[in-house]
Amino acid sequence: MDDNEKFMRMAINRAKEGVDKGQTPFAAVIVKNDEVIACEHNLVWENTDITAHGEIQAIRTACKKLNSIDLSGSVIYSTCEPCPMCFTAIHWARIDKIICGARIDDAASFGFNELSVSNEKMKTEGNSKVEIVSGFMCDENIELFKYWESKNNKKTY
Amino acid sequence: MDDNEKFMRMAINRAKEGVDKGQTPFAAVIVKNDEVIACEHNLVWENTDITAHGEIQAIRTACKKLNSIDLSGSVIYSTCEPCPMCFTAIHWARIDKIICGARIDDAASFGFNELSVSNEKMKTEGNSKVEIVSGFMCDENIELFKYWESKNNKKTY
Numbered sequence: 001m002d003d004n005e006k007f008m009r010m011a012i013n014r015a016k017e018g019v020d021k022g023q024t025p026f027a028a029v030i031v032k033n034d035e036v037i038a039c040e041h042n043l044v045w046e047n048t049d050i051t052a053h054g055e056i057q058a059i060r061t062a063c064k065k066l067n068s069i070d071l072s073g074s075v076i077y078s079t080c081e082p083c084p085m086c087f088t089a090i091h092w093a094r095i096d097k098i099i100c101g102a103r104i105d106d107a108a109s110f111g112f113n114e115l116s117v118s119n120e121k122m123k124t125e126g127n128s129k130v131e132i133v134s135g136f137m138c139d140e141n142i143e144l145f146k147y148w149e150s151k152n153n154k155k156t157y
Numbered sequence: 158m159d160d161n162e163k164f165m166r167m168a169i170n171r172a173k174e175g176v177d178k179g180q181t182p183f184a185a186v187i188v189k190n191d192e193v194i195a196c197e198h199n200l201v202w203e204n205t206d207i208t209a210h211g212e213i214q215a216i217r218t219a220c221k222k223l224n225s226i227d228l229s230g231s232v233i234y235s236t237c238e239p240c241p242m243c244f245t246a247i248h249w250a251r252i253d254k255i256i257c258g259a260r261i262d263d264a265a266s267f268g269f270n271e272l273s274v275s276n277e278k279m280k281t282e283g284n285s286k287v288e289i290v291s292g293f294m295c296d297e298n299i300e301l302f303k304y305w306e307s308k309n310n311k312k313t314y
Binding site for chain 2: 125
């Protein structure tokens with residue numbers, strides 16, 4: 001198993017932990033110099049905070065961990081293509097690379113819709129330098145939505 | 158002085174308080190049924206959190222205050238056109254209307270640049286229903302940047 005796979009699987013497992021606690025099936029891991037500096041699942045319901053997407057939570061944790069608002073040299077693994085809020089936060093944080101699993105359209109097909117501006121479009125229009133790898137371990141990431149869908153306590157927003 | 162002016166002035170004053178404490182010159186106020194439910198300035202430096210823009214902070218406070226992730230029926234007053242992160246957060250929070258002062262381009266001319274995707278473009282491409290009023294009390298909001306620029310402890314990011 002290569003490192004990318006290892007880190008993405010960590011994000012997938014974290015998302016499952018969130019789902020088990022009634023959260024939505026999203027999580028993100030931030031890695032710098034082969035060290036995991038943040039691993040967070042979505043906390044929108046738990047924190048009553050609409051901004052608490054997995055990526056935002058991971059960025060906030062990473063900033064605290066490194067005591068810096070500059071996360072240059074790091075990579076973010078996200079179970080799903082980041083929404084435009086999270087994409088922009090990733091850009092502001094100067095993260096080098098996004099490796100993501102399911103696409104915004106996959107999320108939409110499970111009821112997580114609205115404001116579907118792709119990362120590629122955000123990158124092009126905003127002239128961002130962040131590197132994007134999409135559809136990584138896509139099937140396993142889509143399975144996450146099915147796992148979430150199987151739960152009785154699921155709530156979308 | 159009409160209500161919009163009153164609430165925008167509240168945001169401007171809050172931004173000045175932030176600048177006096179070494180923060181960047183941005184703040185936002187959220188109003189629902191004529192009641193101010195959040196009034197926050199940017200806290201990126203103070204919290205070591207690159208996501209702590211004025212609008213994000215105000216949304217988080219408002220969610221807590223109303224104990225809900227749904228801020229339907231509210232208006233956000235922002236001293237500057239929200240960046241795409243904040244615009245998307247406003248959309249997710251189902252805020253009805255954005256009333257903003259300076260434009261992203263004005264912020265850029267004072268050194269706050271990068272990822273300048275306008276709110277109008279985000280709205281159109283994301284098919285968002287949020288109403289946008291731009292350039293409200295624009296001159297006073299641009300003055301905020303000059304106030305910030307006059308400080309010795311100023312830091313952009």
